[in-house]
Each structure stands twice: as structure tokens, then as C-alpha cells.
Amino acid sequence: MKTQINVCINGQERTDEVESRLLLIHYLREVVGLKGPHIGCETSICGACTVALNGKTVKSCALLAVQADGQDIVTVEGLATDGQLHPVQEAFWNEHGLQCGFCTPGMLMTTRELIERNPDPTDEEIRHGLEGNLCRCTGYQHIVNAVKSAAAKVGG
Amino acid sequence: METTVTKKTERLIGKPIRRREDPRLITGTATYVEDIELPGMHYAAVVRSPHPAADIKGIDTRAAEQHPGVVAVYTGKDIDHLGAVPCGISLPDLRIPHHHLLAQDRVYYVGHPVAVVVAGDRYIAADAVDLVEVEYEPTDSVSEPEEALEAGAPAVHAEWPDNVAFTHHQEGGDIEKAFAEADVIVKERIVSQRLAPSAMEPRGTVASWNSGDETLTVYSSTQIPHILRTLMAGVLGLPEHKLRVIAPEVGGGFGSKCELYPEEALTAFIAMKIGKPVKWVLTRRDEFLATIHGRGHIDYYELAAKKDGTMLGLRVKIIQDVGSFHMLLTPAMPTLSVLMLPGLYRFKNVHADVVGVFTHRMATDLYRGAGRPEATHGIERMVEVLAAELKMDPVELRIKNFVPPSDFPYDTPMGVSYDSGNYKAILEKAVETVGYSQLRQEQQEARRQGRLMGIGIATYGEICAFGPSPALPTGGWESATVKIEPSGQVTVMTGVSPHGQGSQTTFSQIAADELGVDIDDIVVTHGDTSTVQHGVGTFGSRNTAVGGTALVLAIRELKEKIETYGAMLLESDDVTYGAGVCTCNKTGKTVTLGEIAMTSWTGPTYPANTQPGLVATNYWEPPNFAFPFGAHIVVSEVDPDTGEVAISRYLAVDDCGKVINPLLVDGQVHGGVAQGLGQALYEQVVYDDTGQLVTGEYMDYALPKAAMVPTIETDRTETPSPVNPLGVKGVGEAGTIAASPAVVNSVVDALSHLGVRHIDMPLTPEKIWKLVQQGGSA
Numbered sequence: 001m002k003t004q005i006n007v008c009i010n011g012q013e014r015t016d017e018v019e020s021r022l023l024l025i026h027y028l029r030e031v032v033g034l035k036g037p038h039i040g041c042e043t044s045i046c047g048a049c050t051v052a053l054n055g056k057t058v059k060s061c062a063l064l065a066v067q068a069d070g071q072d073i074v075t076v077e078g079l080a081t082d083g084q085l086h087p088v089q090e091a092f093w094n095e096h097g098l099q100c101g102f103c104t105p106g107m108l109m110t111t112r113e114l115i116e117r118n119p120d121p122t123d124e125e126i127r128h129g130l131e132g133n134l135c136r137c138t139g140y141q142h143i144v145n146a147v148k149s150a151a152a153k154v155g156g
Numbered sequence: 157m158e159t160t161v162t163k164k165t166e167r168l169i170g171k172p173i174r175r176r177e178d179p180r181l182i183t184g185t186a187t188y189v190e191d192i193e194l195p196g197m198h199y200a201a202v203v204r205s206p207h208p209a210a211d212i213k214g215i216d217t218r219a220a221e222q223h224p225g226v227v228a229v230y231t232g233k234d235i236d237h238l239g240a241v242p243c244g245i246s247l248p249d250l251r252i253p254h255h256h257l258l259a260q261d262r263v264y265y266v267g268h269p270v271a272v273v274v275a276g277d278r279y280i281a282a283d284a285v286d287l288v289e290v291e292y293e294p295t296d297s298v299s300e301p302e303e304a305l306e307a308g309a310p311a312v313h314a315e316w317p318d319n320v321a322f323t324h325h326q327e328g329g330d331i332e333k334a335f336a337e338a339d340v341i342v343k344e345r346i347v348s349q350r351l352a353p354s355a356m357e358p359r360g361t362v363a364s365w366n367s368g369d370e371t372l373t374v375y376s377s378t379q380i381p382h383i384l385r386t387l388m389a390g391v392l393g394l395p396e397h398k399l400r401v402i403a404p405e406v407g408g409g410f411g412s413k414c415e416l417y418p419e420e421a422l423t424a425f426i427a428m429k430i431g432k433p434v435k436w437v438l439t440r441r442d443e444f445l446a447t448i449h450g451r452g453h454i455d456y457y458e459l460a461a462k463k464d465g466t467m468l469g470l471r472v473k474i475i476q477d478v479g480s481f482h483m484l485l486t487p488a489m490p491t492l493s494v495l496m497l498p499g500l501y502r503f504k505n506v507h508a509d510v511v512g513v514f515t516h517r518m519a520t521d522l523y524r525g526a527g528r529p530e531a532t533h534g535i536e537r538m539v540e541v542l543a544a545e546l547k548m549d550p551v552e553l554r555i556k557n558f559v560p561p562s563d564f565p566y567d568t569p570m571g572v573s574y575d576s577g578n579y580k581a582i583l584e585k586a587v588e589t590v591g592y593s594q595l596r597q598e599q600q601e602a603r604r605q606g607r608l609m610g611i612g613i614a615t616y617g618e619i620c621a622f623g624p625s626p627a628l629p630t631g632g633w634e635s636a637t638v639k640i641e642p643s644g645q646v647t648v649m650t651g652v653s654p655h656g657q658g659s660q661t662t663f664s665q666i667a668a669d670e671l672g673v674d675i676d677d678i679v680v681t682h683g684d685t686s687t688v689q690h691g692v693g694t695f696g697s698r699n700t701a702v703g704g705t706a707l708v709l710a711i712r713e714l715k716e717k718i719e720t721y722g723a724m725l726l727e728s729d730d731v732t733y734g735a736g737v738c739t740c741n742k743t744g745k746t747v748t749l750g751e752i753a754m755t756s757w758t759g760p761t762y763p764a765n766t767q768p769g770l771v772a773t774n775y776w777e778p779p780n781f782a783f784p785f786g787a788h789i790v791v792s793e794v795d796p797d798t799g800e801v802a803i804s805r806y807l808a809v810d811d812c813g814k815v816i817n818p819l820l821v822d823g824q825v826h827g828g829v830a831q832g833l834g835q836a837l838y839e840q841v842v843y844d845d846t847g848q849l850v851t852g853e854y855m856d857y858a859l860p861k862a863a864m865v866p867t868i869e870t871d872r873t874e875t876p877s878p879v880n881p882l883g884v885k886g887v888g889e890a891g892t893i894a895a896s897p898a899v900v901n902s903v904v905d906a907l908s909h910l911g912v913r914h915i916d917m918p919l920t921p922e923k924i925w926k927l928v929q930q931g932g933s934a
Contacts, residue, residue: 019279021279022279026278029190029191034184035184035185035187035188035190035191036183036184036185037184038188038190038356038357038407039190039358039437040356040357040358040440041440041853041854042439042440043440043853043854043855045853045854045855046356046440046854048356075184076182076183076184077183077184077185079183080183085182085183089182089183092178092182093174093175093178093179093182094174096174096175096819096820096822096823098178098181098182099408099656099657099658099823099827100355100356100357100406100407100408100655100656101177101178101180101181101182101186101405101407101656102188102355102356102357102407102408103356104181104182105184108182123867124863126862127861127862127863127865128862128863130861130862130863131861131862131863133862134356134854134859134861135356135862136354136355136356136408136410136827136831136859137356137408137656137823137827138823138826138827138830139823139825139826139827139828139829139830139831139865139868139891140826140830140862140865141822141826141865141867141868142822142823142826143862144862144867
């Protein structure tokens, strides 16, 4: 049985008929065609699927598409505006905050909210703020640098 | 036509250029295997064994086949005509069980593929997995390698009841004499536990069959697209030139994607069977079950030394947990460990015995460092044990035994030749940077206060830049093609297959400097067997040292041709090419690379005895490995009430030869250290005594999170490698190799006054707390 959902994704309204068991991550990737959010574990640990739901970061592998009905979603594809990278994207690029890039869309989305909540985070606050996002490549250090740099830019 | 190549005089090698890969990765527009969509895509899902050892009495696929949306179900009998999962290693007494793509009449580990279900929808495929009824008759299993070696242990493979998969012996010098002359002999059993490589992108494959021209296109998350193509053609019985393998964006590998996995070949087989494209991607649970694990060593060390600390000889027995089947390079892991046993030390007497053991577990194989972390962990722990025994400072003991700078190239008793190095200098630099003597004083003060502070040192030498071809079943060369397009842009096709290393950036830096063109006029492509000439791939810290050298040599060949064309256009026989222009040395007249390129492709005339076009290909075979080295120092404190370890400082001083991009080198060190530290403190693949995998999700397997990894200070010395013209060595695995002994040495040091000499990894709070409570006696 399918259910109709109305959502706003990266600023665009859309309506879809979805199976009630369809995960939000599969809806985004396969119905909407947004391949930015990734599936790394399907148990809400790794955070590669992180998106913003009404401005708050959520793991889209731990939500059903129907739970997003009537809500506003931003994925990594929605971060840049008018061809301008978001300061968080720019910071990850400048600070070498990524290697294989698979965790990156989730890291960027979490960072966006982290520096919004805490415009001047300490290293420790950053590391705890990122505990819902796993990275196997970077050892996190350049990610921490990137978050600090993005915070300075947004705050400054 | 307007040409785009600009003059450039700034050198890029050595500069922290931000990565050219990143724009697609930070905008969510990169294409990983799971992102590939093809019309009519079907989805495969694998039925796996819940038993470590069982006979298959029957498989009933009817319910699954009748499930709406299911297209096909395949079991072992459907694929028994296909080739086996390959093992590429040969050893004199290597036993290789036939490793079918799907289990035939028995299963050998939890997660063993038994059947595969295909549907037009991924959810339906997953549903149908549960509808395949397999009747198992479980038999006794054996999970621990030392138990598997005991008489009467269940045989993993009936034809080899001793469970011995292979043995290997290597020695150098005179071990009996060394031990006879020793004043002191220290012994330890040292375990390097099984680890999950855990690339963030799970393995996956998309296969598409074109029945018209009978060609197969396979997209796979692999580090070795060309080798995968050869192997897969063999398994499927398909002519290799009908098979195209593409490694698209690959989300990490760490060695675990240097294989032909059963599921990769099955996906291709199904695509050919049903005539539709097929996608198969592992869940994380299946990734833990059925992607190779790393390490899995139990090692017995004996180190002989004189009273003054002179190390004389090392005797080691290595027990390698193979799992139930070999994967591509499994038997090479412990034999590579053997080559690294002496570490940076100059003693000449080494004796090594290896036994590979079949167990009812997933196979072990390459994981970052691949045999080298185990050996380094062993020797760097033993040096500490010896220092404690002799009551010598571990820095002093190391320096006393290091190979001196004057001895390079240095032939080790294990038959390899270290290329260049200054081990004393790098350890002294680390000691000075960290403030070692001050830390020792702080430690004394801490102990007076009842605090458990430790200082851990690890030095390492690494065999990397794989490598001369005799060392690899794949060939150890690498290739590059450099083409100057008619409009002047530069296309580089490399045979390496980077998946996070940033080689598109470093290779662009190298090409920009060699050709003297703007970096934005260079594109580096890789990973597609139909566009890249041929290649070996990315593993063993080889990209820059081997692939980068092929690139340099291809460009140097091309430059001669550029000058030939330049001479024609300038009507001079005395021209020089540099910085994007060819200059007549007599008149000073110039012609740009773009003008030369256009002429080379479109004519109308060409120089005598010169082919049209500016394109050159080089296949470079390295004459030796390269040998990076370094010294890492860790300061830690153990909480006596909880057993938790807090790392207050982590200093990594590495020498990876000439540095192309310091930003990327730091990134490799950080990531490597986090993995070695993960092994030291957190990670362990656990099978229980019934052979069940306990650590089957990230909820159970402690992959380090950001707050679990300390800030890592990096520094370097730079000793060029004489092995290649770039002078580079490699840095992909160094951090992982150094970190586990550095961390463990610091924690053992924190507890040394309680009599603790060794603790096996991971150093869980429970393990440490018990030691503290028992006053150090394990």
C-alpha cells in the first residue's frame, strides 16, 4: 500500500506515492534521485546518510519517508546556493577534511548544524559534536580543523 | 584554434595544494557504485550461512521464486561450472581449497554465501532472502587458530585434518650462535587481533551485459580494476577483451577491495543470465561477515641480547589465522611480516617459522599495512620488554641498535635491501620535539602522586612502494599515458586506482611541474579498463612512488617529441622546451605547447621519422621497494579507577622521502594513526566459541569516533629514496604501522612499575582495570 507524501527538498516542493516501509534514505536516493546522502550502515551509527529535517540533522536511514511528510529536507546537494559553496563545504575543501569522500555529505550536514548551535566550538566540543559521524580515512584531525575554520568564517 | 596552455613557472611539488577531487565529493555529485542507475536495474541479495560449519542437506527455493517481483534464485549447483575465487600466491606446500562462488554441499563460516536472490526491487530481494529455506546439519567447528592446530580438532577441510593451510620458513645468519652468546633472552606471546578494514563505502558491484556484442561492463568498488578484469574473465569463462571493469568513485578500501569476491563474479554472472543490469551492494552487517578481515596473528617472540643492550638475534613463530578459504593474497600476509621482523635494527640473526591455520571464520587478507604492522608491533614491543629487563632507557636501546646512516643500502638478514634512511636522526628529532627527558621527570612526579602516566615510543621501517615484480603475483610495475590534446590540454591516464589518496591532485602537481603547464590544464583519469592502457592498482603505498614515476618518465619521453615538433615549427635544430613553450636557442623565437600539440595532430606536415600526435606511455618496473621510516611518541595516562586510557600527546615524525603535497601526507598520517590506535585501544573482530560473529555491526565493533582519537602532531625528515627519480617513498600505511606499538608501549610504560611487561590489544578498560587491581600481575 502506498501513501502520498508532500515534502520540500532543497527548496523544491514535491509529492510522491511511497511504500510505507520505504526508508527516507532510499526515498531520497532512488525516488528523488539525490545521491549525495550515502548508506554506510543502516543502523544510524555511521552518519553518512545525515540530512537536515526542518533544520535539524537526522539520520535518514533511521526514518521512514512517510515520517517526512509535510516537512522540509535539506541534503548536501542543497548546501551550495547560486553556485556558491557553503562555507562548510569550502572549509572541508581548504582543510583537506575528506579523503574517500563517502562520509563527507553527512559530515557537512552535521557540521552545518554544529556551528549554527555553537559558533565558536572548542576542539573537544567539535569532536563530541561529530560523534554521530564515522570517518575511516582522515583520523578526524583535518575535519576538526575544517569545522573550526567554517565556524570562524560563518561567525566572522 | 585558441590554445589554453599557459606558461607556468611556479613549482607545485612540495606545496599544500587543496585537492582537485573535492568539488564533486563536497557537493554530493560523485558517483559511487551504489549511485549508478541503469535502465531495467535488478537487485541481488545474498543468502548467507548462519552456521560456521554445516552440511547442506537441501535448499528449497520455491517460496522465494514464487514471491512476486522475484526474477531468479541461484544456488551452488547453478554456478558449479564457474571458476573458483582465486588465490594468487604460491608457496611450496600451500593448500588451496576450492573456493566456489556459492557453497556447494557444505558451509565453512558464518556468512558463507549459499544462494543469491534477484528481484526488480531491492526490498523485495531482501524479503525473498528470508524465503529461501536451507536445511543445514551443523557439525563441530573450530574458531581459534591455536585450538585448530590441536590434535583432534574439527577439520575445516576434511582432506587436511591438521588444519594447516601452509607453512613457511625463513632465516638469516646463525640463530643458534646468537642465542648461545646471549646474556639475556626475553620471550613474549604477542597477538595482533583480527580487525575489520571497514571502508565507509561497503563493497558493491553493478554489472551490465550487452547481448548484441556479447560484452560485459562491471562497475565495482575495487582497488584493482585491471586485475579484477583478468580474474573475473577467468572465473566467468569470458574472453577478457569482452569485459570492461570500471572502478568509479571508491569510498575507501584499506586493502579490503584488492580481491575478486564471490559476489562480484555472481553479480556479473546474473547480469549475463537475466540480460538485465544487476546491482548488488553489501549491508554493513554483511560487510563485517563477508569482507576480509585483517591481522589475525598469534606470534611467539624470543629476542637475544648482550648485557649492554646489543641485540643479537630474533626467533619468531607466527600463527596466521587464515579463515576457511584463502582470498587473493592471504598467504602473503605473514610472509611479508617475516621480511619486516628485524625492524630498524642491525642484528643479523633472524629465524622465522610461519604456520597458516584454517579456522571456521571469514578469510584474512590485506588490511592497511598487511603483515607489516604485526611485525613492527612485535619488534617494537620486544625492544621495550628488553629495555625493561635490562633497565635501559628504550630510546638509548634503540639508538644503540639502529642501522647507521653509513650502511645504506643495507641488506637485511631477511633478504631485502633498505634504500636510504637516518633512523637515529628521526628518533632524536621526535625525542627533542616531545621533550622526552622533561616527560620522564613528569612521569616520576606523577607516580609519586599515584598517577599512571606512560611514555611510549615506536620506531618503524616499512617496505612499501610495491614493488619489484618478483614480489607480487600481479606484477609490480605501474603505467602512465600522457596525451596532449589538439587544443593543448593534458590528459593523464594512470594505472593506479586511487580511492581517497588524492592522486588526481598529486599526479597533477607532478605533471604540471614536469611539463611546465598550468595545473588546470591537466586532467588525471583512472580506473576504467577501456580507457586506461593497463594498470596494477592501488595498494602497498605504491601510487606516487611507482605510478608517479611512470608518469614522470612518460612526460620525459613526450618532451623529446615536443622538442622535435618545436624544432620543425621554429625551423631550428637548437630548441629547448620548458614552462609551456619551446624556444629557439639562437633566435629566442618561441612556440607554445598548444601550437605544437595542434600541429602534431592536424599537420599538415610532420617531422621526419616522427609519428603524428603527442602521446606517450610508460610502464615502469621499480628496481626495489622503498623504505619509509619514522618515530612516534605517545604520552598517555591510565585512570586506575576505570582502566580508561587517555592520550595527552601523539607525535608522529615520519620520513616518506620526497613530499609531493604536505597537506595530503599529513592526512595520510592522521588516518593511518587513527587506524593503528583503533587497533591498540578499541577494535577487535570477535567470534565466540561457537563460531558466531559477535561484532557484526558498528554497535558492536568499536570503530574510532572523533572524540576517541587525539590530536596528532606531525613532523618530518626528508630522506629521498634512490629507487625512483622523484625520490618518494610512500606514506599510506606508515601511521598504521607505527601507532599500535606506540600506544601500547605508552600504556605498558604507565603500568611498568607494577611489573607489567606486555598487554595484548585492544587495551580495553576492563583489561587495564584488572591489571591495576591485581597490582600488575595478569
